[in-house]
Amino acid sequence: MLIDTPGMRELGVIGGDGVEAGFEELAGLAAQCRYADCSHRHEPGCAVRAAMERGDLSEDRFASYLKLKKESEHHERSDLERRQKDKACGRFIKSVQKRMKE
Numbered sequence: 001m002l003i004d005t006p007g008m009r010e011l012g013v014i015g016g017d018g019v020e021a022g023f024e025e026l027a028g029l030a031a032q033c034r035y036a037d038c039s040h041r042h043e044p045g046c047a048v049r050a051a052m053e054r055g056d057l058s059e060d061r062f063a064s065y066l067k068l069k070k071e072s073e074h075h076e077r078s079d080l081e082r083r084q085k086d087k088a089c090g091r092f093i094k095s096v097q098k099r100m101k102e
């Protein structure tokens with residue numbers, strides 16, 4: 001199965017939960033981690049790292065999951081910034097309209 005194709009990448013970035021799509025077993029493992037915000041790097045009780053140590057999960061697969069997750073988070077962040085800018089812009093327009101009425 002090819003994971004790192006442009007199509008998969010797009011799918012992962014567009015949908016909110018898209019990162020987990022195609023990485024179901026990884027998402028399932030991540031849900032078993034001791035911490036909900038586990039980065040699967042050095043936290044104790046990490047189910048993902050335990051699976052890698054057992055050989056159930058390849059490091060390559062985990063690396064591409066992390067890469068996709070990072071891209072998706074970046075995408076979500078820029079989306080939020082854009083919304084905040086829109087809000088600020090709306091406030092500015094309203095204040096101008098108010099001044100014009102006065």
Ligand SMILES: [Zn+2]
Pocket residue numbers: 030033034038039040041043045046047048049
């Ligand atoms: Zn973990």
